[in-house]
Amino acid sequence: MNIIVCYKFVPDPEDIIAKPDGSISFEQAEWVISEYDLMAIETAVQLVEAHGGKVMALSVGGSQLSNSKGKKDVLSRGPDELYLVIDDALSESDTHLTAQTLAAAIRKMGEFDLVICGEGSADLYFQQVGLQLGELLGLPTINAVSKVEVADGKLIVDRSLEDEVEVLETVLPAVISVTTDINQPRLPTMKEILKAGKKPITEWKLSDLELAGKAEKRIEVLNVRSPKQVDRKRIKITAKPDEAVQTLIGYLSKEGVL
Amino acid sequence: MAVKDLWVFSEKTSLQAELLAGARTLAEATGGGVAAIVVGDETSAKAALAQGADKVFWLGEKADKLVEDFVPTIAGLVQSHKPCALLIGASKRGKAVAGRLGAALDTTVITDVKKFFVEGDVIQASHLIFGGGAVRVEKSATETMIATFGLGIFEPLAADPSRQGEIIQVPFIEPKTRWTLRERKPKPPSTVNLAAAKKVVCPGRGLQKKEDLDMIFELAGLLEAEVGATRPLCEGLDWLPRERYIGVSGAFIKPDLYLGIGVSGQAQHTVGITESRVVVAINKDEEAPLFAQADYGIVGDLYAIVPELIKALKARK
């Protein structure tokens, strides 16, 4: 089976810097594959290992996607081919424009049986792209998938909701978004890293695709701030364990929280 | 704003009540009405009126369908009435309905909204991005803003069964794609309610092995606290169930006491504890970011401090 796995390339959320004026900066940030998409990639690779076929990785975004380390990183995790849509217009895309672009790229990529997305992106975490993409492609689509099985052209999934797990079935092709606990992504081996450099990469710009509408966003960002910090007492106790504990208990009983 | 009405949809009754209360507040600012979209029996349709809706679009009983199968029906309604906002309950199912609706209506969705307000003539929504590292305010570039809200954003109104309103029956539109439900497996009922806990003891990766949770639970028992956790303990190490982790992708808590043990204090975690009254940190690294966000901190090895704390609390009993 042919599987397309979508991933986002993001600034590492742990590298975010809050500036004194309340704005935030990513100048120092390393760009990485969004953590949640590693599970989507692993799901695709495991399915192809079990059923044969190939995995095509797909990402759309701004110029950071041209980064050769990033390309090698994704290919060393098992996909056979890489497709990228790189365009400045996509660097601050919303989920609508991302889903539109992915849909157009997928239509151009040709035959496929399954599209897999992560639960949400590590930077914006809207948890929307897989669902919007499925609807745009006119295919069955579902989120919160924690287990996947394929048999006789059918897809059977466990869907992990707040209070129950649904076992659902549909006919392929389909689009799914997988949870972070569906698997433990393997680390790339040296062999895979060496192989990655020889795998085919196709790069497009937005103008190479036929989008269903104009390349427009549907939300307007009004401002971005670091969250308000709460004023805390910041009393640090450095003493031998028994003394430190007594001091703490003194404070906590004064606060009335014991 | 052409049409000023606000609409609400959630398959969870308690969330629906909160969304209706939120929509009512905003409707005062827009000067519009509030409608609920309800899947269920006639009693559920009436319940939405009691919870604060002026009008109910009643889609009928779910029967053997999934809630997601109603997406084309809801899309049709939104297209013909064009409310200025559609508030959807941010369950997994709600997010699936929202996403498909967003695509079907050529728009998008703002998820997990924290604040929802009208400024001038424009509805704005703020939510957390970058794992809680930033707050972003957005508005919709299309006529209808679709947004999802979790529990606890709005206070529900007291149900008023005497409230009157119109119930409009809406015929079902067959979806083009479908999932067949083979089986439902109930999850064991959640035994923790972190959001309601008065005290929370939260171990982090400073804990070396799963067995060490025993002393954490003992400490929590003495304090009459719930046990929360940082994400790595629930996802990755799998020492505790997912519903126990606190932070941007987990629970938001507001206890009187939060006690972080071996927790570094990354933004993704600490956004979930900002509403705690007293924050305490125990960490062996003097530079751990949690100290800057704590009222009291002990710099030291948790394996020395926690047993002392247990001993001292026992002595107080």
Ligand SMILES: Cc1cc2nc3c(=O)[nH]c(=O)nc-3n(C[C@H](O)[C@H](O)[C@H](O)COP(=O)(O)OP(=O)(O)OC[C@H]3O[C@@H](n4cnc5c(N)ncnc54)[C@H](O)[C@@H]3O)c2cc1C
């Ligand atoms: C998109 C995204 C979303 C995320 N969402 C969440 C979320 O919702 N919730 C969440 O919790 N995390 C979340 N994370 C993960 C988060 O970034 C941190 O990695 C995580 O919170 C760190 O957990 P920790 O403090 O337990 O571990 P660490 O950061 O490893 O800290 C362990 C701490 O223990 C201390 N320590 C070690 N040994 C001892 C000892 N013997 N005695 C005392 N102290 C000791 C160390 O000094 C250190 O400070 C998210 C990450 C991303 C990228």
